[in-house]
Amino acid sequence: MNPYLLDRPAVVSFSGGRTSGFMLWNILQAFGGKLPDEVLVCFQNTGLEHEATYAFVERVSEEWSVPIHWLEYRVTDGEHDYAEVTPATASRKGEPFDALIQKKGYLPNPRSRICTTNLKMRTLDRHLKTQPAFLDGYTNAVGLRYDEPRRVHRLKADNAREEMACPMYKARHTEEDVLAFWRRCALFGFDLDLPYGNNTFGNCVGCFLKSKAKLELIAETQPGHIEWWAGAEALKITDGPGGKFRLDREPYARLLERVREQGRFDWPEEEADAPCMCHD
Numbered sequence: 001m002n003p004y005l006l007d008r009p010a011v012v013s014f015s016g017g018r019t020s021g022f023m024l025w026n027i028l029q030a031f032g033g034k035l036p037d038e039v040l041v042c043f044q045n046t047g048l049e050h051e052a053t054y055a056f057v058e059r060v061s062e063e064w065s066v067p068i069h070w071l072e073y074r075v076t077d078g079e080h081d082y083a084e085v086t087p088a089t090a091s092r093k094g095e096p097f098d099a100l101i102q103k104k105g106y107l108p109n110p111r112s113r114i115c116t117t118n119l120k121m122r123t124l125d126r127h128l129k130t131q132p133a134f135l136d137g138y139t140n141a142v143g144l145r146y147d148e149p150r151r152v153h154r155l156k157a158d159n160a161r162e163e164m165a166c167p168m169y170k171a172r173h174t175e176e177d178v179l180a181f182w183r184r185c186a187l188f189g190f191d192l193d194l195p196y197g198n199n200t201f202g203n204c205v206g207c208f209l210k211s212k213a214k215l216e217l218i219a220e221t222q223p224g225h226i227e228w229w230a231g232a233e234a235l236k237i238t239d240g241p242g243g244k245f246r247l248d249r250e251p252y253a254r255l256l257e258r259v260r261e262q263g264r265f266d267w268p269e270e271e272a273d274a275p276c277m278c279h280d
């Protein structure tokens with residue numbers, strides 16, 4: 001059985017990266033080029049993605065004639081909520097993330113990833129609760145590859161109605177397959193156009209789970225993408241550890257200042273990003 005032929009109802013979690021884009025393409029092919037009504041594609045926007053990611057999400061939708069639902073976290077009357085937006089009205093300055101921080105009263109950190117849980121997973125589920133076909137349960141297809149077995153085995157559903165699916169893992173598709181696919185698409189002028197051609201600028205650009213080397217490169221070349229993070233820490237939303245994204249690193253403002261004054265540090269070897277469920 002083709003692993004891309006998802007059990008329905010199903011949602012395809014598209015993060016705006018090449019991997020989940022590859023997964024979406026294969027799911028489309030499995031369904032004969034057009035998704036049935038009970039298969040939705042959703043992109044949860046934190047407002048902190050790179051402009052190239054936003055352009056890519058729109059382009060995928062246009063090129064493949066597939067509707068993509070842009071969802072954002074909100075707080076309404078003091079309660080967690082969400083909104084469906086369009087590419088034209090989508091947040092670009094971290095507004096959903098700001099709302100979450102104000103609601104929670106502390107910043108996420110590597111041990112408490114309230115951003116993934118609320119901005120991504122629960123925002124998706126809130127939307128699906130408005131879809132009658134999804135009320136009794138649904139498949140959530142995420143772009144985890146065959147070369148990411150640890151992430152696959154750690155993957156957990158966020159609620160009892162959700163059944164996680166990793167069709168790329170089942171199909172044994174690896175990063176090499178993903179890159180080869182997008183190289184072919186690029187021949188027709190269609191690819192994710194992030195700086196350096198890799199995922200350094202992917203997901204939330206300044207994500208605290210990225211390696212120091214990546215964050216320094218971003219601080220040096222596009223410091224505007226680090227400023228929101230420095231501003232969030234400057235809020236001092238709490239005096240305790242929840243006022244910083246990481247206690248084991250310098251604050252983002254110091255990172256910006258240091259890189260501006262001294263340039264990037266020549267790290268002897270690349271530290272891996274911390275494991276994150278915000279897949280690409």
Ligand code: SF4
Nearest residue numbers: 115116203204207278
């Ligand atoms: S990419 Fe990083 S900062 Fe953004 S939601 Fe995921 S874990 Fe949080």
